[in-house]
Amino acid sequence: MTLSQRDLADVGVLIGCALRPKTRPGAESDYRALLGRYRADVEFRNAVDSVLDGLDVRVLSDTDFGLVLGVRRESVFAYRISDLPNVSGVTDRLLVGLVSAGIAAYAYPTPADFDDDRVRWVSVDEIERFIREVCERFKRMPTDDETLDEAWRSYDRLSPAYKADKGKGKARRSPASSTYWVAHVLNWMVDQGLARLVPNRGPETFQLLERFRIQAKELAGNETYDLLATIRRDEVTS
Amino acid sequence: MSEPSTVGRAVFDESFGGRVRALLRARPVADAADNAARQTWGEQGYDVVTLALTAIDTVIARQGFDDEVTYDEAVAGLAALATNVHPQRSFDEHDAVARYVVDALLNRKEREAPFSYQVSTFARADDGAVRHRYTTAEFRLLTEHEDHTRGVNVLRASTDAINALVGGLEFDVEDEQAAIELMLARQLERGAFGQAEKAAERSRLLSVRYADELRTLLADTTRDIRTVLTQWAEQVPEQLERNRAHLEDRLAGESKLLEHVRGALDATDTEPTVATAAARIAGLLEECRQRHTELHGKLVSARTVFLDEQTRQSFRPVGGLRNPDITDGVFLPLLSLPVDVAVDPAETFAILLAGTQVQPLVRFADLVDDLLAPRREPTPEEPPAPDDELGDPDPPAVPPEVLEAAARVVDGVGLPARLSDLLLAARTTDFPDGVDSAAVERLIVLAVLWNYAPETTEDLSTAVDAAARVLGPTAAVDADGALISMPGWSGDDLIVAQDEEALARWAETYSVAAQRDREAS
Numbered sequence: 001m002t003l004s005q006r007d008l009a010d011v012g013v014l015i016g017c018a019l020r021p022k023t024r025p026g027a028e029s030d031y032r033a034l035l036g037r038y039r040a041d042v043e044f045r046n047a048v049d050s051v052l053d054g055l056d057v058r059v060l061s062d063t064d065f066g067l068v069l070g071v072r073r074e075s076v077f078a079y080r081i082s083d084l085p086n087v088s089g090v091t092d093r094l095l096v097g098l099v100s101a102g103i104a105a106y107a108y109p110t111p112a113d114f115d116d117d118r119v120r121w122v123s124v125d126e127i128e129r130f131i132r133e134v135c136e137r138f139k140r141m142p143t144d145d146e147t148l149d150e151a152w153r154s155y156d157r158l159s160p161a162y163k164a165d166k167g168k169g170k171a172r173r174s175p176a177s178s179t180y181w182v183a184h185v186l187n188w189m190v191d192q193g194l195a196r197l198v199p200n201r202g203p204e205t206f207q208l209l210e211r212f213r214i215q216a217k218e219l220a221g222n223e224t225y226d227l228l229a230t231i232r233r234d235e236v237t238s
Numbered sequence: 239m240s241e242p243s244t245v246g247r248a249v250f251d252e253s254f255g256g257r258v259r260a261l262l263r264a265r266p267v268a269d270a271a272d273n274a275a276r277q278t279w280g281e282q283g284y285d286v287v288t289l290a291l292t293a294i295d296t297v298i299a300r301q302g303f304d305d306e307v308t309y310d311e312a313v314a315g316l317a318a319l320a321t322n323v324h325p326q327r328s329f330d331e332h333d334a335v336a337r338y339v340v341d342a343l344l345n346r347k348e349r350e351a352p353f354s355y356q357v358s359t360f361a362r363a364d365d366g367a368v369r370h371r372y373t374t375a376e377f378r379l380l381t382e383h384e385d386h387t388r389g390v391n392v393l394r395a396s397t398d399a400i401n402a403l404v405g406g407l408e409f410d411v412e413d414e415q416a417a418i419e420l421m422l423a424r425q426l427e428r429g430a431f432g433q434a435e436k437a438a439e440r441s442r443l444l445s446v447r448y449a450d451e452l453r454t455l456l457a458d459t460t461r462d463i464r465t466v467l468t469q470w471a472e473q474v475p476e477q478l479e480r481n482r483a484h485l486e487d488r489l490a491g492e493s494k495l496l497e498h499v500r501g502a503l504d505a506t507d508t509e510p511t512v513a514t515a516a517a518r519i520a521g522l523l524e525e526c527r528q529r530h531t532e533l534h535g536k537l538v539s540a541r542t543v544f545l546d547e548q549t550r551q552s553f554r555p556v557g558g559l560r561n562p563d564i565t566d567g568v569f570l571p572l573l574s575l576p577v578d579v580a581v582d583p584a585e586t587f588a589i590l591l592a593g594t595q596v597q598p599l600v601r602f603a604d605l606v607d608d609l610l611a612p613r614r615e616p617t618p619e620e621p622p623a624p625d626d627e628l629g630d631p632d633p634p635a636v637p638p639e640v641l642e643a644a645a646r647v648v649d650g651v652g653l654p655a656r657l658s659d660l661l662l663a664a665r666t667t668d669f670p671d672g673v674d675s676a677a678v679e680r681l682i683v684l685a686v687l688w689n690y691a692p693e694t695t696e697d698l699s700t701a702v703d704a705a706a707r708v709l710g711p712t713a714a715v716d717a718d719g720a721l722i723s724m725p726g727w728s729g730d731d732l733i734v735a736q737d738e739e740a741l742a743r744w745a746e747t748y749s750v751a752a753q754r755d756r757e758a759s
Binding site: 018019020021057068069070071073076077078079080081083090091093094096097098100101102104105106108109110111112114115125134135138149150151152154155156157158159160161162163174176177179185188189192193194203211212215216217218219220221222223224225227228231232 | 587591
């Protein structure tokens, strides 16, 4: 049996739903039906996977939470970090990456934690404290050459609470403060369907959603690890 | 490389660098004193160094408590001191001096980045040649932190500032608590209840802080036991034991104090002010005791938490083979790489974590609409630019006499009334010279219409004022479908009432009557 034109249209509908991380199969019956078909119908599943492969995207998980997609960096659907407000220079992009990894390390400190699907809550203050303590550990570590351009220093140089325009109306967090970046990244994760704000658990507290666990476990963690391993190998051989 | 015969050998010592770094900690203060000469008040001879040390001491005095010093408090304190130097100078100058000092300690000039100085290190190689290289010393003196309970930024002194600029001032919570208790006992003996109450308040805050410290430790233990393993092995058991003994002490001591305070309450000749203070203190101490008991329970179970977590975390299944190790495999390596190497993998992590992004496409029609849309009005929170003071105010669009006449017409008819009645009255009234009855009519109509459906005009306040002067500040207007039958006007014959309530009453009585009229005709 080959897929009909109509089936191919369904492939498109399912991919369209999966591309919007906030669409839930529980809320949309079409999505739910197509997701069920993806799980049961091998031919349909192959068609979806092939189309996605052409778009440099692959399916990370097909649970009831929906189809979670992972991108390759060159994909048209990959997030462009420079699209985030106030992110322009090398340091800004580095900070977004460091804070993202920091949040993941805080919530999932060991490999085994990824198998434990209890709910994780993080707050801006906790993450700030966590990353800063790691920086303090680096600071105490004896080094031979004080080159001062290790990545942690970019974070450590930020003030924990600098606010520009003191005295003029409501002072807002400035990009020169680390809490600004932590809050910025967490809010971005909310937009990406990775986290949810839970105000009743304390100030600026977020719940990391299942999608976060899947993306970090199935894709981001290992790919970044491999990339770092390649860099280290190149350093040794060169 | 010449043999430095003229310099002492100490410069090559290991410990020499430490002395240089210690001296460097004072440099921001010295620099600030130096730069003070270039400020507008530079000639007045304020002692920036003394003020700076005062600022650090002020911050340390309350560091770690619930009411840590805010930026404004620090500035206000220093400004008060500066006032004593030159009482005849303006307050603004004292404030500027204080701000200058605190800003210098925070390094606000560099957006609160650490102070950074280049240091020369000399070393002697085996062959006697002298090698020189630069290293950089980075440190902070004061830092700002967010205080969520009060929603303000508070100041804290760094370890560097405390060690180098205050000199070995160690902050031991337990001593603090013992000191407070002693003070409270003394004050109660002397009857200084006002002071004693403050001390009791502080004692409660300390109990809360204790619990916080322990909560952090236990949270870290539950999160990832490896991060606190050395702590548990070395300091924590000792600390817990000490805390526990200490808490037992406090529990006994505080109940004794409570009895003391109650004694003051029970005494027949207690002054009323003392009695109320004692009652408040008794309440506070009671709460203190509860906090301590709570903390005590937590302390007792701390070791069990550790053992449980150790069992849970050390003996759980290893986890899937493909599970990434974010902490050791990604996060820590990323932090230790140089910036230019780290940025690519760091960004990769964020991108892969983020999932998909569908690029928003610009629809041409939307773009054109957006471009043609009028500029958004500034948010009403922002006060309007004070350009009224410049030049004469614009002449009012409606002459005051016309406003006056319109208000009199409305008063004459009395509210509630239909618009047609008001207009009829305006048409039949004799106005003084220079007042056009058509203008009065138009004003009444505009005022009523504005009340009915306010339009956002550029000059909002004038429209509100004019409508209020004609119809009264609470006037309410509504339509019931009846049409106006005045020559020269068309549309709904609106109902004008002095307020919402009157309008509702009117509607009840007249709508029924009007319906009957219509049916009759």
